[in-house]
Amino acid sequence: MKTIFKRPEALAETPTHYCPGCTHGVAHRLIAEVLDELGLRERTVGIVPVGCSVLAFNYFNFDCQEASHGRAPAVATGIKRGRPDLIVFTYQGDGDLASIGMAEIVHAANRGEKFTAVFINNAVYGMTGGQMAPTTMPGQVTTTCPAGRDVEQVGYPIRMCELLASLRTPGFVERVAVHQPKYIIKAKRALKKAFQYQADNRCFSFVECLSTCPTNWGLTPLKAVQWVDETMIPYYPVKNFKSPETEGEGDAD
Amino acid sequence: MAKVLMKGNEAIGEAGIRARGLCYFCYPITPQSEVAEYLSKRMPEAGGVFLQGESEVAVSNMLYGAAGAGVRCWTSSSGPGISLMMEALAYIAAAELPVVIVNIVRCGPGLGGILPSQSDYRQAVKGGGHGDYQCLVYAPASVQEAVDLMPLAFDRAERYRNPVLIIGDGMIGQMMEPVEFKEHKFPPLPPKDWATTGCKGRKPNVVNSLYLDPYAEEKLNLRMVAKYEKMKKEEVRCEEYNTDKPYQALLVAYGTTARICRTAIHKLGEEGIHVALLRPITLFPFPRQRIYELAQKVDWVMSVEMSTGQMVEDVELSVRCEKPVHFFGRTGGVVPAPEEVVEAVKKQLGAGKGGQA
Amino acid sequence: MQTEVVFAGFGGQGVMLAGKILAETGMGLGKEVVWLPSYGPEMRGGTANCTVIIADEPIASPIVVHQRDSVVMNRPSLEKFVPKMRAQGYAIVNTSLIQVKSERDDITVVDVPANKIAIAAGTGKAANMVMLGAYVGATGIVPFDALLEQAKHVFQKKPKSIPVNVKCLKEGYKLGQAKGK
Structure with a gap:
């Protein structure tokens, strides 16, 4: 009998604690599939963040480190500099990466640290119960902006891919979405490229995954998927921003 | 080996290399920047890692990562920088990672001044970071002693799986004294079978300080206390x-x-x-x-x-x-x-x- | 037996280096030594000073309030450090830049026109070596040959600079010897 579907070896046989309709599971699975397909599992170290995916080390079947809030890129830098033979990735949410960990991600990218950062952008702080994130959409209601995000007060949502792509240091920067099958297929391709660049010791790689948070958005899973389409993707274009191959094309100087 | 006249900070850098502390992360701060300056030249020669991070916050987390992956690593800083490292230090202590941190103490609180002081005593000895933990803390009184304590600090950090601090006042960092780099021999260290080095042939390792189950956290706390009690019995030096x-x-x-x-x-x-x-x-x-x-x-x-x-x-x-x-x-x-x-x-x-x- | 000497002057006059060469010479002779700089914002162009301690026994306090000797290369240094000296100490004074006299009559003052001598020898930059030579000449704290060897070793990286520095050390030494003990 031919196996056409199975749990990737890089995923542990454990049920997750994620909410119904949350796309963390999809992102986990894509990473696991890619690591299996590239044969990297046995030399991978995942850095899990503070946020909903704080327990992801229970769900992955490879070595992991738990980082403090926002510092995963520094932790990854430490591992990668000390043990360049290991495959290292960070898995970070929007509060973790784009707020408290902004300095760490920007500098790791700018140094061209050869690890992969997977950025889960669901426009809200999940674990702490739905507060405003740096990627919260204008007008979006959260527990700390009950009248909706007021851009006059707190500025516009930060577009991390655009920001990181502006760095001169070569890198791979792509935004994908993991809420619908057609996007998921492309997301996997981007993740595979990202890890391949790392395995080739080529460059820093960054994959932003537009994700859902039905619980904190106050939407049904189906409505949440629509909200990504209608609200997030127009503001956060899903595309490649930078590859080592296209280096220099976007330079302003 | 003949004695050489060296500034404390540079001697500490050299002692770190000789103790096989070949992975060093740093952020400049007076009065210890000479450690970093010295190592920026010496570390590549020794085949080690030298990296100037974007902040002490990042540097201390780089240590967490490298130590978690089984790499002997260290940093040096001074008061305000050490304060920024306290977050990671608590994580390092909780994850039971061996890290050596040298604090060439300047006066404070706040930005303070850059002149010699011993005002980080409480921060070093009573915690500094959050939670139930202690660091092993050495305080050299001469450049030679600072040099001799470096290999001991690495050994004890790895033997106890615990952060070790070396507290020197600004004078120790800035003055020159004759030093001799002696060979230090220690019994074999336990294998780092807990490190995240890739899970080939074994179950995955996790470097972690998150314990949502209070009984599991308490168990960790008590295991750490047992280490501190052992230190009290075996590590006192005066x-x-x-x-x-x-x-x-x-x-x-x-x-x-x-x-x-x-x-x-x-x-x-x-x-x-x-x-x-x-x-x-x-x-x-x-x-x-x-x-x-x-x-x-x-x-x-x-x-x-x-x-x-x-x-x-x-x-x-x-x-x-x-x-x-x-x-x-x-x-x-x-x-x-x-x-x-x-x-x-x-x-x-x-x-x-x-x-x- | 313990001797402490403060080398002081403007930043750039080479007082730190002069002190370091003396300390290294002492170390080479098997003595206990400490070289303690003043550090801080004053490193950037203002006054600079270092204390060198040479002793037969292990050195306890590196901090000395009343040093025995002083080598002062500018007037603020004379005014700051000479009053702190212990009686019977030696003060080497750079008279090229210091026109005032110390009022102390309980110390040996050695006047050295260091800049003038150094310029005549080839470069004003070596005034610190004139002062160092004079200090060793006056006090005999280390044998002059040992000092010369150490200085040559230090200037090895710039071989062209060795002759002028050696000349300045010797000129200073002669002056110091004449006025010292």
Whole structure:
């Protein structure tokens, strides 16, 4: 009998604690599939963040480190500099990466640290119960902006891919979405490229995954998927921003 | 090997390399930037890793990552930078990672100044970061001792799986003294079978400090306490001066201050006043028992520090509050002169004679 | 036996280096030494000074309030450090830049026109070596040959600079010897 579907070896046989309709599971699975397909599992170290995916080390079947809030890129830098033979990735949410960990991600990218950062952008702080994130959409209601995000007060949502792509240091920067099958297929391709660049010791790689948070958005899973389409993707274009191959094309100087 | 005249900071850098501390992360801060400057040249020659991070916050988390992956790693900084490292230090302690952090202490609080101080005593000894943890803390009094403590610090960090701090005041970093880099031999270390080095042929390892189950967290806390108790039994180090003759007073001082006290004791001796000194080399564990024993022969003990008296309570606990513990110190970057210590001791002796007056 | 000497001057006059060469010479002779700089914002162009201690026994306090000797290369240094000296000490005074006299009559003052001598030897930059030579000449704290060897070793990286520095050390030494003990 031919196996056409199975749990990737890089995923542990454990049920997750994620909410119904949350796309963390999809992102986990894509990473696991890619690591299996590239044969990297046995030399991978995942850095899990503070946020909903704080327990992801229970769900992955490879070595992991738990980082403090926002510092995963520094932790990854430490591992990668000390043990360049290991495959290292960070898995970070929007509060973790784009707020408290902004300095760490920007500098790791700018140094061209050869690890992969997977950025889960669901426009809200999940674990702490739905507060405003740096990627919260204008007008979006959260527990700390009950009248909706007021851009006059707190500025516009930060577009991390655009920001990181502006760095001169070569890198791979792509935004994908993991809420619908057609996007998921492309997301996997981007993740595979990202890890391949790392395995080739080529460059820093960054994959932003537009994700859902039905619980904190106050939407049904189906409505949440629509909200990504209608609200997030127009503001956060899903595309490649930078590859080592296209280096220099976007330079302003 | 012949002696070389080296600035403390550079000697510490070289000692780190010789102790196979071949992975060093840093952020510049006076008065210890020479460690980084020295290693930026020396580390590539030694085939090691030198990286200047974007902040002390990042640097300390780089240490967490590297140590978690089984790499012998370290950093150096000073007060304000060390404060920024406290977040990661708590994680490092909780994840039981071996890391060596050198603090060339400047005066504070806040930005303070860049002159020598011992005002980070409490931060080093009583925690600094959050949670139930302790660091093993060494306090060298000379450039040579700083150099000798580096390999010991790495060994103990890995043996105990615990962060180790080396606390030197600005003087230790800035002055030049002759040093000899001796070979240090230690028993074999336990394998780092807990490190995240890739899970080939074994179950995945996780470097973690998150324990949502209170019983699991308590178990970790108690395991850590057991380590600290073992340190208290086996790691106490101190040096005595003039305790082999009758003495009228006992001073307790560490680092450069202890050397200033030695000169003061010499001067007092010329006037027929006999004073002894106990110099803690480990600030945690603190040489409590020895201080208690030495204090039996005197009416009072004096803690001499370059701070406002942060060590006094530990000396008090050491003498079990059976004797008064006086304090003399200068702070703010002011280094006490031996003459000032002489005066403080004489004043106290005089006060003792005067009884209730 | 312990001797402390403060080398002081403007930043750039080479007082730190002069002190370092003396300390290294002492170390080479098997003595205990400490070289302690003043550090801080003053490193950047203001006054600079370092204390060198040479002793037969291990050195306790690296901090010295009343040093025995001073080598002062500018007037603020003379005014700051000479009053702190112990009696019977030696003060080497750079008279090229210091016109005032110390009022102390309990110390040996050695006047050295260091800049003038150094310029005549080839470069004003070596005035610190004139002062160092004079200090060793006056005090005999280390044998002059040992000092010369150490200085040559230090200037090895710039071989062209060795002759002028050696010349300045020797000129200074002669002056110091004449006025010292």
